[in-house]
Structures are given as C-alpha cells and as structure tokens.
Amino acid sequence: MYLYEQIEQAKNFGAYKELPKYIPDNLNPSFELRPYQKDAFCNFITYFENEALCRKPTQTLFHMATGSGKTLIMAGLMLYLFKQGYRNFLFFVNLSNIVQKTKENFLNRTSSKYLFADEINIDGEKVKIREVNNFQASDPNAINICFTTIQGLHSDIWFVKENSVSIDDFRDNKIVLISDEAHHLNVDTRRGNKEEIENYRSWESTVKSIFEMNNQNVLLEFTATCDLANENIKREYENKIIFDYPLKKFRDDGYSKEIRTMRSDISIMERALQAIVLSQYRLKIFEDFRIRCKPVVLFKAKTIAESKAFMKEFIDTIKNLNGSVLERLADITEIDTMKKVYSYFEKNGITFEQLAQELKEAFGEDKCLSVNEDAEAEKNQIIVNSLEDANNPYRAIFEVRKLDEGWDVLNLFDIVRLYETRDAKNGIPGKTTIAEAQLIGRGARYYPFKLEEWQNKYQRKFDKDLDHPLRICEELYYHCQNESRYIAELYRALKEIGIDMENTVTRTYKLKDEFKADPLYQQGYVFYNERLIKSRSEVTGLSPTIRNHTYDVTIATGRAAEDTLMLGEEGTKESSVTTTYTKHTSFAEIARINYSIVHRALRKYDVFKFNRLKSYFPQLKSINQFIFDDKYLGNVKIDITSRYEDPSPAILYVACVNVLKKIATSISNIEETYEGSKTFMAKYIREVFKDKRVNYTNPTDGGLGVSQNDNTVPMAWKLDLSKEDWFVFEDNYGTSEEKAFIAYFKQYVDKLKAKYDKVYLIRNERQLAIYSFDGGERFEPDYLLFLHSPKVNGYEQLQIFIEPKGTHLVKNDSWKEDFLLQLESNAIPIVKFADDNNYRIWGFHFFNRDLRRKEFDEDMNRLL
Numbered sequence: 001m002y003l004y005e006q007i008e009q010a011k012n013f014g015a016y017k018e019l020p021k022y023i024p025d026n027l028n029p030s031f032e033l034r035p036y037q038k039d040a041f042c043n044f045i046t047y048f049e050n051e052a053l054c055r056k057p058t059q060t061l062f063h064m065a066t067g068s069g070k071t072l073i074m075a076g077l078m079l080y081l082f083k084q085g086y087r088n089f090l091f092f093v094n095l096s097n098i099v100q101k102t103k104e105n106f107l108n109r110t111s112s113k114y115l116f117a118d119e120i121n122i123d124g125e126k127v128k129i130r131e132v133n134n135f136q137a138s139d140p141n142a143i144n145i146c147f148t149t150i151q152g153l154h155s156d157i158w159f160v161k162e163n164s165v166s167i168d169d170f171r172d173n174k175i176v177l178i179s180d181e182a183h184h185l186n187v188d189t190r191r192g193n194k195e196e197i198e199n200y201r202s203w204e205s206t207v208k209s210i211f212e213m214n215n216q217n218v219l220l221e222f223t224a225t226c227d228l229a230n231e232n233i234k235r236e237y238e239n240k241i242i243f244d245y246p247l248k249k250f251r252d253d254g255y256s257k258e259i260r261t262m263r264s265d266i267s268i269m270e271r272a273l274q275a276i277v278l279s280q281y282r283l284k285i286f287e288d289f290r291i292r293c294k295p296v297v298l299f300k301a302k303t304i305a306e307s308k309a310f311m312k313e314f315i316d317t318i319k320n321l322n323g324s325v326l327e328r329l330a331d332i333t334e335i336d337t338m339k340k341v342y343s344y345f346e347k348n349g350i351t352f353e354q355l356a357q358e359l360k361e362a363f364g365e366d367k368c369l370s371v372n373e374d375a376e377a378e379k380n381q382i383i384v385n386s387l388e389d390a391n392n393p394y395r396a397i398f399e400v401r402k403l404d405e406g407w408d409v410l411n412l413f414d415i416v417r418l419y420e421t422r423d424a425k426n427g428i429p430g431k432t433t434i435a436e437a438q439l440i441g442r443g444a445r446y447y448p449f450k451l452e453e454w455q456n457k458y459q460r461k462f463d464k465d466l467d468h469p470l471r472i473c474e475e476l477y478y479h480c481q482n483e484s485r486y487i488a489e490l491y492r493a494l495k496e497i498g499i500d501m502e503n504t505v506t507r508t509y510k511l512k513d514e515f516k517a518d519p520l521y522q523q524g525y526v527f528y529n530e531r532l533i534k535s536r537s538e539v540t541g542l543s544p545t546i547r548n549h550t551y552d553v554t555i556a557t558g559r560a561a562e563d564t565l566m567l568g569e570e571g572t573k574e575s576s577v578t579t580t581y582t583k584h585t586s587f588a589e590i591a592r593i594n595y596s597i598v599h600r601a602l603r604k605y606d607v608f609k610f611n612r613l614k615s616y617f618p619q620l621k622s623i624n625q626f627i628f629d630d631k632y633l634g635n636v637k638i639d640i641t642s643r644y645e646d647p648s649p650a651i652l653y654v655a656c657v658n659v660l661k662k663i664a665t666s667i668s669n670i671e672e673t674y675e676g677s678k679t680f681m682a683k684y685i686r687e688v689f690k691d692k693r694v695n696y697t698n699p700t701d702g703g704l705g706v707s708q709n710d711n712t713v714p715m716a717w718k719l720d721l722s723k724e725d726w727f728v729f730e731d732n733y734g735t736s737e738e739k740a741f742i743a744y745f746k747q748y749v750d751k752l753k754a755k756y757d758k759v760y761l762i763r764n765e766r767q768l769a770i771y772s773f774d775g776g777e778r779f780e781p782d783y784l785l786f787l788h789s790p791k792v793n794g795y796e797q798l799q800i801f802i803e804p805k806g807t808h809l810v811k812n813d814s815w816k817e818d819f820l821l822q823l824e825s826n827a828i829p830i831v832k833f834a835d836d837n838n839y840r841i842w843g844f845h846f847f848n849r850d851l852r853r854k855e856f857d858e859d860m861n862r863l864l
Contacts, residue, residue, distance in 0.1 A: 003060070004244050006053070007043045011658065017045040018605075018661055021668075022083065023076045026120045026127075030112075031072055034255070034458060040064070040073050040243040045080065047242055057217040060242040063226045065250035065498070066438075067445035070222045071105055071408075074178055075115035077220060082143050083122055086176050086218070088135045089145045090165070090210075092153050093180040099147050100381045101408070102180065106145060107131055112389050113408065135169045150179075154206045167210075174216035177207065181223055225438075225497075247441055247498030252697065254459035256444040257413075258475045259499060261490070262335060263482035268310075268418055269317060272299065273329060274338065275414040275479050276363050277355070278472075279395065281341040282413055283362075284348075285469050291449045293473070295413045296387050297363075298397045300439065302419040302432070304372045310418050311398045315365045323352030326359075337472070368396045371403060387411055388447075401435065403442070412443040413473070417480040422489065429493035433486075436478075437493035444476050444499075454531075454778050464766050466506065466693035505699055507707075507733045509692045509765055515728040516686075520758055520788060526688050527680035527799055527829045527841055531771040531778070534675040537618050541631025543673075543775035544815035546666055550637040551659040555651050583640040583647050587633040587659075590652050597649055598627055601656035605664040616670055636663070674776025676819075680841055682831045685786075689728070692765050696733065708732040708739055717743040724749075726759045734763065734804070738782060741804040741847045751864055758788035770801070772819040773826060779816055781843075787863065794836030798863075799829075805846040817846050 010016045019038050027033070040062060047054050064070050078089055091106075093099055104111045107129060109118065120127040120143075128142040138144040146165055153165065169175075211219045221240075224247065228234045250256055262278075264271055279295045286293040299314070301307035330342045330352070345355055371380050384403065386392050388411050397403075423430030429437070450457040451470075462471040480486070491501055515521055541547060591598040602608040602623070610623055617632075626632045640647055640655045647655070696705030701712035708731055709720045717739045721727045726749050732742055745761060752759045762784045769780045781801040789796050801820055805813060820843025827841035845855040 001238075002241050002244065003047070003239050004043060004242055007046055007242065010046055010050070015046065015050065016658075016661065017042055017049060018665065020045070020080070020083075022122055023079050026079050026117045026122065027072065027076060028115055028117060031069070031115070032458070033072075034069065036245050036253070037069055037073060037076075040245070041076055041080070043243045044077060048084075055239075056215045057211055057219070059211065059219040059221070059240050061221040061223070061226065061237055061240045062243045063241050064222065064224060064243065064245045065247040065256075066224045066442050067256060067408075068224075068245055068250050070180070070224075071102065072115055074180075074220065074222065075106065078143055078145075078176070079120070079122065081176050081218065082127060086174060087140055087142065087144055088138050088173050089143060089176045089178060090148070090153075091145055091178045091180070092148045092150050092207075094150055095181075096149050096152075098180065099149060101385045103131065103147055104382055104385065112386060134165045135173050135175070138173075150207075170210050170213045170217075172214075174214050175210070175218075177211060177217065177219045179207070179219065179221045224441075248500070251444070251499060254463065255446055256460075257446055258460065258463070258504075258695075259440060259444055259494070259501060260475050260477050261487065261501075262337070262477045262479045263487065264333075264335065264479070265482050266329075266332070268416075268420075269313065270329060271479050272297075272310075272314060272416050272418075273317070273321075273325070273359075274333070275416045275477070276359055276396070277326065277329070278338065278341055278477065279414055280355070280358060280362060281344060282473055284344070285473060286449075289451065289470060291473075292390065293411055293447055293449070294388075294390075294392075294395065296395055296397060296409065296411050297414040297416065298399065298403075298412055298439075298443065299416045299418055300436070301398070301400050302421070304400050306418065307370065307372050307398050307400050311368060311370055314363075314396070314398075315368060318360055318363050319365075321356045321360055323354075323356045326356055327352040337477075363396050367393055368398065369394045370398045372398070372400055384409065403439070407442055408445070409443070410445050410447045412445075412476065413447075414477050414479060415440065415443055417478070420481045420483070420486075422483075422486050424485070424489040427485075427489065427492070429489045429496075433489050433493045434496075437490065437497055437499070440476065440478055440494065441497050441499060447473065449473075463695045464692075466695060467691075503698045505696050505705055507694050507696060507705060507731075509694065509733070509763060510730045511689065511691055511728055512722075512725075512730060514725060515760065518758070518760075520760065520786065521685050521689075521728075524685045524786070524788075524797065525682040525829075525831060525839070526685045526768060526784065527682055527827070527839065528768055529677045529680045529770050529827070531674050531776045532677055534673040534776065536616070536673060538675075539617055539673050540619050541617070541629070542633075542636075542663070542667075543777070544772060544818065545775065545777055546663055547631065547633070547635055548815045548818065550639055550811045550814075551662065552639045552641070553655040553658050554641045555647075555654055580641055580643055581645045583642070583645075584637065585640065585652075586635065586637045587656065588628050588630075588635070590638075590656065591627050594649055594652070595627075597653050598633075598656055599623070601653055601660050602627075604657055605660060607664045607667050608660070613667075616667055633663075674771070676771030676773045676776050678773060678826050678828055680770075680827050680829050682829065688767050689762055689764075690767075692767070694733070694765055702736055702739070704735045705733050708742060713739060719743060719746065726753075726761055728760050728762050732763060734782065735806065737804040737806050737848070740849055741783070741802070744847070748860055748863075752787065755864060756787045756789045758786065760786045760788075762786070770819075772815065773822055774819075775815075777815065777819075779819060781816075781820070791838070794838070796838045796840070798840050798842060801841075801843045803844075803846055805848050805852075807848060807850050810846055810848055810851050813846075820844060820846075 019041050023041060024033055044060060047060065048058065062070060062073060091102060105113050105115050108114055116129065130139055130142045130144050132138055132144045132146050134146065135144065211217050226233065226237060264274065275297050279297050282295040299310065301310055333339060369380060369383060371384055383392065383394065384397060385408055387394060387409050417436070423432045446458060446460065448457040455461055460474045462468045462474055465471065494501060587598055606612060613620055613626060620626060628634045636659070638655055638659055640651065642651055644651065699705030702710065702714060706712060709718060719742060721732055722730045732739065749759060764780060764782055764784055766780050769778050771778055781803045783802040785800040785802055787798040801823065803816060803820065823841050823843040829839035829841055844859040846852045847856050
C-alpha cells in the first residue's frame with residue numbers, strides 16, 4: 001500500500017491534520033491555493049506529526065504533474081518546517097538553469113513568480129529568506145537556503161572547496177533537503193545494483209549519505225515522472241510517495257489546457273506563419289474580454305544548427321511579410337479553426353495587409369529569443385520564465401531541448417515542429433517523440449483567467465461550451481505535418497504520460513428548426529434570478545450545502561486501517577471481523593445522548609470558539625444553539641460505519657471530529673455570504689438556448705456523452721429524439737438517469753398536449769444558472785419544461801426546472817431539491833415591459849427511479 005493511501009485512511013480516524021493558517025498567510029496571495037495543493041500539505045503534516053507512522057530520518061516523494069505547483073508546495077513546506085524548528089534548507093536539481101529560475105522564485109521579491117508574502121510572519125516574528133553558500137554561519141532566525149545542482153553537490157562533498165558546502169555542514173545540523181525533478185536521483189536504484197549504490201560515490205549515494213547523517217533530517221523529493229513501472233523504483237518509493245497527483249488527474253480536473261494538433265501539408269515556414277496568425281487571433285480574443293495576455297509561440301527544431309538557421313529565415317520572412325502571403329495561406333487552408341480565425345479578422349475590418357503589419361511588429365527580431373546554447377539558456381532563463389510579465393516583449397522562442405525541464409510558462413499556446421522525421425520502431429515512439437510529448441505536457445499549463453466571480457480562474461471553463469470565443473485560449477496547438485503514422489506515434493507517447501487525446505468526444509446539441517421558428521423561441525421569455533451579497537447581520541445559519549449534508553465516516557471496519565494507523569505497527573494479527581454496521585445519527589442526537597462528546601470535539605478547532613463563530617454568524621446566541629439548532633449543526637447528519645452496532649462514545653467522538661474538520665474549513669473560508677434574489681429576470685429564450693458543442697471524456701455505454709438512440713442504451717429508454725417535436729434538440733447525450741427521465745416524460749406528452757398548446761422540454765447544458773435563496777449557491781438544473789396555454793388576453797406560461805439525479809447523489813445534493821421546491825411560492829417573474837401574460841415558475845422533486853418515483857409522479861400529475 002502506498003504511503004498516500006495510508007494517509008487517506010487517517011481521515012476515517014479523525015487523525016488527519018488541517019492546514020495551518022500561517023502557511024497560506026505567508027505565501028504570495030497571488031497564488032491562491034488549489035484544493036489538491038492543500039491536500040498535499042495536509043498529507044505531509046499528518047504524516048510528519050504521526051510518531052507511530054513517520055520514519056526518521058524522514059523521506060517523502062510528491063509525485064505531481066508538471067504545472068501543478070510543486071514549487072509552491074516547497075515554499076509552504078519550508079514555512080511549516082521552519083515552525084517545527086528547521087533553519088537550513090538545501091535545494092538541489094539536475095540542471096543549473098532550473099537553479100537560476102528557482103532562486104528567482106524564492107529570493108526575488110520583484111519577480112511575478114516570487115512565492116512568499118512580502119513579509120513573512122510566524123508566531124509574531126518576522127522571518128527572512130537568506131541564500132547561503134554553506135550552513136556554517138546560518139542565521140538561527142531565518143530560512144537559510146543553499147542552492148546547487150546534483151552534480152555540484154556531489155563535487156563539493158567529495159572534493160572540498162573553499163566557501164562551499166562540505167560534509168562537515170551536515171554532521172551537527174539537521175537539514176531539509178529538497179530535490180526537484182527527483183527522478184534524476186534514481187539512476188542507481190533504477191539499475192537495482194545494491195553493491196554499486198553502497199560502494200560507488202554516485203549522486204544518489206551522496207544524497208543518501210547526507211540524508212542519513214542526522215536522524216532529524218528531512219528529504220523532500222518532487223517529480224512528475226516517477227517510473228513506478230520499474231520494480232526497483234516502486235519497491236523503494238512505495239512507502240515514500242506521500243501525495244500522488246498525476247497528469248491524467250490534473251488534466252481531467254481541468255487544470256491544464258486542452259491539447260490539439262493542427263496537421264497540414266504546407267511547408268514548414270507556412271506552418272510557422274499559420275501559428276503566429278493563430279497566436280495573434282488569441283491576443284485579440286483576450287483583448288475583447290479585457291484579459292491581459294500575450295500569447296507565445298515555441299519553435300522546436302531537431303538540432304541547434306537547424307534552429308539557428310530557421311530563426312534567421314523566420315526573422316527575414318517576417319521583415320518581408322505582406323498581405324498577399326497571408327491571403328494565399330487563408331485561401332488554401334482546409335482547417336476549420338483557421339477559417340474561423342480569418343473570418344474574425346474580416347468581420348473586424350482587419351485586412352491581410354494590416355494583419356501583416358501587426359505580425360511584423362509582434363514577431364519582429366526584437367521579439368524573438370533563442371535558448372539553445374548553454375550560455376544562452378542560463379542568461380535567458382529568467383526571461384523565459386517571466387514571459388507572462390507585461391514588460392516581457394518576447395512572442396517567439398526558438399529551442400531544441402533546453403526547455404524540456406524546469407520551464408514554468410503559462411502563456412504558451414502554440415508549438416511548431418520544425419522537422420518531419422520519425423524515430424519510432426514498430427509503432428513504438430522513439431526518444432524524440434517522447435520528448436515532444438513531454439514538452440507538450442509542460443506547455444499545457446493553464447493561463448488563469450475568469451469572467452464571472454463564481455468561476456475558478458485556474459480551471460478550464462468551456463469544455464461544455466466549445467463555441468465560446470475564449471475556448472481557443474484554453475487550448476494548446478501542436479503544429480506538425482499531416483502524416484498519420486507520426487500522429488499515431490505522438491498520441492501513443494502522449495497517452496503514456498497521461499494525456500489521452502482519443503478519449504474525448506465532441507457532441508453537438510442542435511436545436512430543431514421547427515422550434516427555432518416557434519414564436520415561443522423567438523419572443524418567449526425564460527426566467528432566472530441573480531446572486532446578491534448578503535449582509536452578515538442577515539446570516540442566520542450555516543449554508544444549506546453544509547447543514548443539509550450527510551457526512552459518511554468509516555471507523556474501525558478492518559485490519560488495514562486499524563493496524564496501520566491506530567497501532568502504528570506492521571504485520572499485526574489478522575482481524576476476523578467482517579460484519580459492519582451503519583449508524584444514522586446527527587450532531588443534535590449525539591449531543592442529546594452525551595453533550596460532552598460534541599462539545600469536546602468542537603474545542604479541537606479554534607473556529608468553533610464562540611467569539612469566532614459570532615463573527616461569522618452575528619445572530620448566534622450560544623454554543624448550545626450552534627449544536628442543536630437545525631440552522632446550524634442540529635440537522636447535520638452523520639452516517640457512521642463501524643463494526644459496532646452501537647458505536648462507543650470514543651467512536652462517536654472521532655466521527656464528530658472528522659466531520660467538524662470539514663465544516664471548520666468551510667467556515668474559515670467564508671469571505672462573503674450570498675443569497676439568491678426572489679425576483680426572476682427575463683431573457684429571450686433565443687438569447688439563452690442555442691446550438692452548443694460539448695466535450696465528453698470517456699463516454700460510457702448508454703451514459704454521459706452517448707446518444708439517446710445509441711444501441712448501448714437500454715431498449716426502454718432508447719429514443720430517436722429527432723422525431724419527437726416536444727424535445728427541442730435533435731438528441732440527448734445526458735447521463736443514464738437523464739435518459740431514463742426522457743423516456744419517462746414521453747409517457748406524459750400526449751396528456752400534456754391535450755391541456756397545453758405548447759409542450760417543450762429543453763436540455764440545459766450550462767446555459768442558464770439560478771441561485772438558491774438561502775445561500776446563493778449556483779445551480780444549473782438539467783432540464784426546463786415550458787408549458788404554454790392561451791387565455792382571453794395573452795397566454796399562460798409555466799416554466800418548470802427539473803433535475804434527474806443519480807441515487808448516489810440524492811442525499812448530498814438535497815439543498816438543490818429543497819431550492820427547487822421553494823420556487824413555486826417564492827419566485828417572482830419580472831418582465832421588462834408589462835404585458836397581459838401570466839408567468840409562473842416551478843421546480844419539481846428530483847427525478848430518481850428508486851427514491852423519488854412517487855413524489856415525481858405526483859409532481860407530473862399536478863400538471864394534468
């Protein structure tokens with residue numbers, strides 16, 4: 001079992017540590033911590049503070065995707081370990097240019113990528129960051145960092161030099177060793193030659209010697225490419241990988257750009273021109289939405305000589321560029337994306353000649369940078385790692401292999417391959433193709449931005465709105481030759497590093513022409529509300545997402561969890577207990593049985609001190625009210641799974657601590673409180689619901705991303721929706737529960753048509769959002785049902801929000817159902833201009849075949 005899996009089990013025992021506030025407080029506020037980064041910190045802290053689990057000296061590996069913020073984790077761990085009494089930090093890496101970049105990140109306060117807050121304050125004391133050459137005169141009140149390369153460290157240790165680190169630095173000092181790109185350390189382990197490891201003065205054995213010199217030493221390793229397929233590596237690191245966040249998960253969670261290839265049969269120079277035209281288009285799209293971003297293009301050559309030659313040719317070509325060259329490129333392109341680009345320029349009155357002048361300015365010689373030679377790469381390392389800065393002019397980077405590691409760039413959107421050779425054998429990618437895939441993975445770092453307050457600036461926003469203009473700004477394009485064998489090899493290499501470009505499909509929700517011609521679509525309204533900032537004085541309880549949630553806690557159900565985490569022993573006796581019980585309870589119920597259990601658990605977290613709670617909830621009168629009132633903890637449910645039918649007070653306490661940790665985090669993160677308005681504004685239906693292209697990852701049989709008419713859909717739900725006039729789109733690609741709802745609804749259509757002259761069901765693919773009245777939570781119900789009937793003057797329109805919900809989600813999403821059921825009596829439709837029509841807004845119970853069939857039947861029958 002991997003170490004991070006053991007740490008995961010600690011959550012079930014209330015032993016999982018929360019993130020200390022001083023860590024985010026002392027990091028650069030521009031770098032908002034992401035959920036997985038917080039988890040990485042908490043995993044390490046939980047391990048380090050567990051005496052039974054933590055080995056001394058302490059060695060851990062953070063296996064994290066390129067671009068996931070490993071350097072920020074290093075900075076945060078420095079703060080944590082300083083608090084634990086550590087003062088000396090040795091940072092080492094394989095390449096000297098990465099050392100230069102890291103120095104900027106750790107030491108230069110003026111750098112846009114400086115990792116720490118302007119002033120570091122821990123326990124009321126200011127803490128300085130110092131660069132040192134050795135630890136013989138380190139400052140006991142500062143974080144002292146020695147930066148070096150693996151090779152430099154090896155040389156300094158075994159061949160003593162003046163004013164550098166020596167073996168004596170490590171005899172009496174406890175040291176934190178930080179290894180970036182740590183896979184370079186494992187050369188000997190990979191070979192599996194123990195005798196060589198012990199006897200040969202290799203890089204790995206040098207680090208090992210330093211590390212083992214003091215029992216209090218800590219070795220923090222970071223890499224995106226730990227070769228766990230190698231049995232020697234796996235055996236060595238299985239009990240050291242403290243956090244695992246591979247590229248596949250990083251990409252699936254939306255933290256990277258999406259990757260696309262642009263294949264063409266044109267010449268390499270024409271391919272380069274096509275790339276810079278696309279780059280200039282992105283620049284204008286960013287400007288259209290008032291987002292500051294200067295897109296960059298990387299030109300990758302095979303050899304340094306070829307790179308130099310192409311750079312010279314490119315600069316000459318740009319100097320002599322004219323509109324006719326670009327017009328010819330536009331005429332011959334068969335690529336839809338490029339057609340869209342040229343159409344944009346035409347609609348905005350930018351002629352080919354004007355575009356040529358723009359490109360001369362944007363990609364002139366002073367905007368081109370080569371990073372090929374060793375001297376060049378080191379000199380320019382700071383430049384290529386600050387390409388996002390407003391005062392950095394460069395738009396074109398020329399390189400061979402100098403940026404394969406340690407390049408932190410967010411505004412790279414195009415990579416142009418300047419050669420057309422292949423190095424695969426029998427379809428297996430060669431070293432060059434693998435290096436290209438790794439470069440693509442590095443370039444896929446997401447450029448952060450957001451349009452709406454509710455959006456996460458670090459994640460993709462338009463996977464389900466592929467026609468949004470900014471979608472192109474969430475994509476990295478790899479420009480190469482149109483050669484099927486090479487593309488297959490590249491895709492295979494990408495898949496091996498966690499980027500599976502073949503598991504994503506694009507579906508189009510296309511509105512039927514008949515519906516678009518209907519007056520309801522042309523002139524009818526759809527109603528939505530807005531999220532409003534709520535005064536703290538009006539806050540009367542926890543948000544519905546917290547107080548109406550059921551928390552699952554598993555305690556002492558089996559050997560692995562109990563033996564490893566509770567006893568801290570390995571190889572203990574097997575447990576023969578296999579029967580488990582689930583106790584359904586709540587904080588109020590536990591407190592009525594034994595008040596001290598809940599009260600003692602609350603005292604574990606500072607946020608639950610009454611004066612702190614009062615600042616978040618001004619109307620709170622007492623801790624007793626906080627425990628028992630349904631608006632606070634009273635209705636918070638806990639499902640405790642254990643091997644005891646009646647859990648002991650100790651188990652109840654652990655369960656309370658476990659759940660309160662999550663609630664404490666939610667409360668601590670409160671900055672502003674919101675509510676949803678009860679007035680619902682009107683928009684024309686035609687402005688909201690349009691044709692829409694959507695990406696789905698890994699479509700499953702009969703499920704999400706699969707047509708309602710697909711052969712994998714159960715026969716009872718299989719429908720050709722193109723022939724059903726009540727469904728406004730040509731098809732439905734929703735979940736299996738949604739498909740079941742569509743089939744269910746069809747049974748009511750004829751009865752509804754007998755009462756209403758218009759019956760239309762619309763799939764809401766993130767096109768319309770509403771906000772809960774109580775907490776202002778954003779909600780995008782899956783379906784809207786419009787029922788329309790004429791009256792003497794005007795007509796009556798009923799707008800009903802419907803949400804099919806899988807059984808596993810009904811409990812935890814109960815706040816959504818509560819909100820839907822509040823609409824009928826609370827939602828007030830408002831139109832801009834008064835008319836004689838009568839508008840009503842309803843919401844139904846969740847549609848769920850197992851848990852809500854009776855309630856939903858009753859909802860539908862009300863319509864009849």
